[in-house]
Amino acid sequence: MPDRLSDQARLDALYAQLSSTTPRNVGYPCNQDFDFSELFRFLRFSVNNVGDPFTGSNYRLNTHEFEREVVEEFARLTEAPKDDWWGYVTSGGTEGNMYGLYVARELFPEGICYFSEDTHYSVAKILRLQHTRNIMLKSLPNGELDYADLRETLRIHRDVPPIIFANIGSTMTGAVDDLAKIREVLDDLAIQHTYVHADAALSGMILPFVQTPQPWNFAHGADSISISGHKMLGSPLPCGVVLARKKHVDRIARSIEYVGALDTTISGSRSAIAPLFLWYRLKQLGPEGLAQVTQQCLDCADHAVRELNAHGIAAWKHENSLTVIFPKPPASLMKKWTIAPKKGIAHLITMPHVTRAVIDAFVSDFVAALAEHPKP
Numbered sequence: 267m268p269d270r271l272s273d274q275a276r277l278d279a280l281y282a283q284l285s286s287t288t289p290r291n292v293g294y295p296c297n298q299d300f301d302f303s304e305l306f307r308f309l310r311f312s313v314n315n316v317g318d319p320f321t322g323s324n325y326r327l328n329t330h331e332f333e334r335e336v337v338e339e340f341a342r343l344t345e346a347p348k349d350d351w352w353g354y355v356t357s358g359g360t361e362g363n364m365y366g367l368y369v370a371r372e373l374f375p376e377g378i379c380y381f382s383e384d385t386h387y388s389v390a391k392i393l394r395l396q397h398t399r400n401i402m403l404k405s406l407p408n409g410e411l412d413y414a415d416l417r418e419t420l421r422i423h424r425d426v427p428p429i430i431f432a433n434i435g436s437t438m439t440g441a442v443d444d445l446a447k448i449r450e451v452l453d454d455l456a457i458q459h460t461y462v463h464a465d466a467a468l469s470g471m472i473l474p475f476v477q478t479p480q481p482w483n484f485a486h487g488a489d490s491i492s493i494s495g496h497k498m499l500g501s502p503l504p505c506g507v508v509l510a511r512k513k514h515v516d517r518i519a520r521s522i523e524y525v526g527a528l529d530t531t532i533s534g535s536r537s538a539i540a541p542l543f544l545w546y547r548l549k550q551l552g553p554e555g556l557a558q559v560t561q562q563c564l565d566c567a568d569h570a571v572r573e574l575n576a577h578g579i580a581a582w583k584h585e586n587s588l589t590v591i592f593p594k595p596p597a598s599l600m601k602k603w604t605i606a607p608k609k610g611i612a613h614l615i616t617m618p619h620v621t622r623a624v625i626d627a628f629v630s631d632f633v634a635a636l637a638e639h640p641k642p
């Protein structure tokens with residue numbers, strides 16, 4: 267017999283722990299500032315978005331209509347070519363990257379994928395799973411792809427179609443690999459058959475709303491783009507959106523009789539709740555609200571750099587980025603605040619819940635921790 271009292275106590279303890287940890291979750295790019303209570307009633311249905319959102323399926327308990335609207339909005343934000351795009355709501359940025367690399371591999375089975383050493387750890391795993399040949403390139407000290415290394419490496423393999431995996435906001439430093447520079451290298455070397463995938467997990471929902479974005483989307487030569495939904499937009503379920511040029515997708519679609527759908531997606535059963543949450547956020551905020559939230563977050567990132575610098579901590583950030591980088595703090599700070607470290611650096615990311623007050627409390631704790639343990 268389950269012990270109901272202790273089960274209840276465990277749930278209460280989990281709730282209390284999540285509630286107290288959330289405000290200090292500053293090191294990972296997951297927006298915590300949302301209210302989906304109006305959608306809770308939909309959790310009583312066994313909804314499922316199996317299949318292609320644009321062709322419908324035999325499973326009628328779905329939210330395909332809402333999913334299509336979400337994907338259409340993302341197509342607009344990524345400047346997808348009119349009538350030549352397709353996409354779906356994924357389980358997160360990783361599935362979107364897998365989808366882009368899958369399409370690329372189907373188009374160019376012999377292709378070599380090039381990615382920088384600052385690329386998210388899941389990409390090497392995806393390439394291994396897909397048996398795609400690949401070469402890791404050097405990064406510049408700021409985390410951007412080393413374009414000279416790209417040029418030199420491509421020159422040696424000019425007879426093999428390149429699949430370029432570009433970071434649009436790298437995990438550690440928020441660096442954006444410049445798609446215009448990448449295209450320039452490809453054009454200079456007169457390489458005709460190419461594929462460019464943009465991993466815009468975080469910055470894909472920042473760059474559409476800034477004055478002078480770096481070249482990053484379909485208008486600058488991307489063939490597919492993956493964006494996380496639970497990062498900047500915010501959702502309690504991990505999710506994302508992937509978009510690709512339709513002419514590429516059409517080459518890999520297969521019709522499946524059992525579900526009465528086109529098998530264009532990676533997963534079979536897919537969340538029907540995540541598209542509803544994304545749709546709700548997009549409607550709640552609208553393009554102006556999203557631009558306003560982005561500006562507030564950028565202001566907070568500037569504030570964090572200023573405050574840390576004012577206390578002698580060498581913090582910096584890229585243009586149009588919410589990722590504030592600094593030397594790895596003492597362990598006591600990492601215990602109190604949820605911070606992601608790597609190779610001597612760490613960062614905080616000014617998501618909407620990371621307000622100026624949160625930043626000031628973090629800086630004050632950082633300074634106190636340094637006083638106790640000088641030399642982080």
Ligand SMILES: Cc1ncc(COP(=O)(O)O)c(C=O)c1O
Binds near residue numbers: 386433467468494505
């Ligand atoms: C640059 C980058 N790409 C991909 C991912 C993976 O995205 P997700 O966690 O949504 O699967 C992340 C996650 O932090 C990331 O920073």
